[in-house]
Amino acid sequence: MLRNILLFCALLFVTLTAFGQSIRLTGKVEDAQHQPVPYASVALPDGSAGTATNEVGEFSLTVPALPQRLVVLSIGYVRTEVVAATAAPLTITLPASTVQLPEVVVRNPQRVVEELVQRAYAKLARHEKDTYYGKAFYRQKTRTNGTYDELSDAFYDVELTPQKVVGWELGESRYAAVAGPFHMKNFSTLMRLPTFTKRPKRGSIYLPLTPQAERWFTFTLREIQTENGRETAVIDFQPRPGIDKPAPAGTLYLDRQTAALRRQELRLRLGSMLTFTKGSQSLSDSLRLVSDFAPVADSLTRLASTRGELAIAMQYGNKPPSNTLISAYLLLYQYTGRLPGQAYGRVKHSADDLQTLQNRPYNAKFWQENEIIRASPVEEGVIRSFEGRRVFGRL
Numbered sequence: 001m002l003r004n005i006l007l008f009c010a011l012l013f014v015t016l017t018a019f020g021q022s023i024r025l026t027g028k029v030e031d032a033q034h035q036p037v038p039y040a041s042v043a044l045p046d047g048s049a050g051t052a053t054n055e056v057g058e059f060s061l062t063v064p065a066l067p068q069r070l071v072v073l074s075i076g077y078v079r080t081e082v083v084a085a086t087a088a089p090l091t092i093t094l095p096a097s098t099v100q101l102p103e104v105v106v107r108n109p110q111r112v113v114e115e116l117v118q119r120a121y122a123k124l125a126r127h128e129k130d131t132y133y134g135k136a137f138y139r140q141k142t143r144t145n146g147t148y149d150e151l152s153d154a155f156y157d158v159e160l161t162p163q164k165v166v167g168w169e170l171g172e173s174r175y176a177a178v179a180g181p182f183h184m185k186n187f188s189t190l191m192r193l194p195t196f197t198k199r200p201k202r203g204s205i206y207l208p209l210t211p212q213a214e215r216w217f218t219f220t221l222r223e224i225q226t227e228n229g230r231e232t233a234v235i236d237f238q239p240r241p242g243i244d245k246p247a248p249a250g251t252l253y254l255d256r257q258t259a260a261l262r263r264q265e266l267r268l269r270l271g272s273m274l275t276f277t278k279g280s281q282s283l284s285d286s287l288r289l290v291s292d293f294a295p296v297a298d299s300l301t302r303l304a305s306t307r308g309e310l311a312i313a314m315q316y317g318n319k320p321p322s323n324t325l326i327s328a329y330l331l332l333y334q335y336t337g338r339l340p341g342q343a344y345g346r347v348k349h350s351a352d353d354l355q356t357l358q359n360r361p362y363n364a365k366f367w368q369e370n371e372i373i374r375a376s377p378v379e380e381g382v383i384r385s386f387e388g389r390r391v392f393g394r395l
Contacts, residue, residue, distance in 0.1 A: 116259055
């Protein structure tokens with residue numbers, strides 16, 4: 001369904017203890033205004049166990065013993081530590097990071113930001129052959145005219161470089177769908193868009209982290225975020241008028257001292273890159289991708305998570321327009337060495353996720369006992385509804 005698309009936090013470092021440990025902590029993370037903080041990292045100080053909050057700031061984490069110290073991290077907030085003395089639900093409040101405007105802390109911000117972007121690209125390019133392995137969880141949902149009609153969850157063993165996910169092997173998974181006008185067979189292609197590219201290829205898009213990014217983008221330093229003496233440059237970018245390839249707008253979050261990439265936000269219209277079945281057409285679309293990167297040795301970072309949303313308004317013949325929202329979340333919940341005997345099959349642009357997951361048997365016991373990202377209340381209701389209609393594993 002997608003064609004001509006290049007395959008693609010510092011504060012979201014997540015690992016999980018082995019399944020089966022008995023002490024489960026639950027709670028929610030919120031800001032000083034008592035608003036939920038989604039996709040925050042909740043982990044043990046040594047990183048031996050951790051998870052991320054869901055869309056409404058809730059989390060569930062299995063720990064080896066109590067009392068237990070937890071570290072909570074999210075870009076834009078101060079690193080916070082709490083002690084869980086019992087298994088009672090926790091409410092954790094994150095103070096906001098200090099924000100300074102460019103003119104307060106930076107002379108000649110335009111020159112500074114362009115040099116910082118090029119340093120970030122150079123750092124990634126120098127380490128492009130570095131290879132990491134880990135375990136990932138992937139959740140994808142489709143909602144049409146406000147009603148969920150598709151949900152899939154999958155565990156993968158993953159091979160990745162600083163540029164992109166290069167290989168993965170599917171483990172336990174589940175797929176459920178009911179009759180709906182739109183099903184995306186390979187949305188994970190978009191979720192694996194690369195972090196950077198040395199030179200755009202035919203049929204690809206321009207990215208902000210490239211050798212000559214200033215030819216295709218304008219960069220603006222929005223602010224400097226300061227947290228415990230650590231500064232993050234928040235840099236907005238826009239494609240220049242008249243360029244010959246699709247290009248996103250968005251924001252880069254770069255460590256001001258080391259130029260390490262902490263977060264990349266992309267916003268893009270897919271337009272002609274989307275194809276539809278005969279008799280249907282796209283009226284409008286918008287894609288948003290947010291990738292967070294976790295610290296690794298020598299002031300480098302590696303992918304920790306990507307979340308994406310694709311909103312499409314479609315017309316089917318003479319029927320009223322239909323509005324579809326596809327959302328997905330890819331979480332690296334544990335980094336490992338290369339697992340013995342694991343092939344890490346190459347990730348293909350043409351991979352049909354829908355067909356692969358649809359053919360998998362539904363192991364209800366596994367999903368009842370193993371929770372990586374806690375389902376939001378809405379998701380829990382959707383899952384129960386799908387289970388009641390016995391639609392897992394078939395379309």
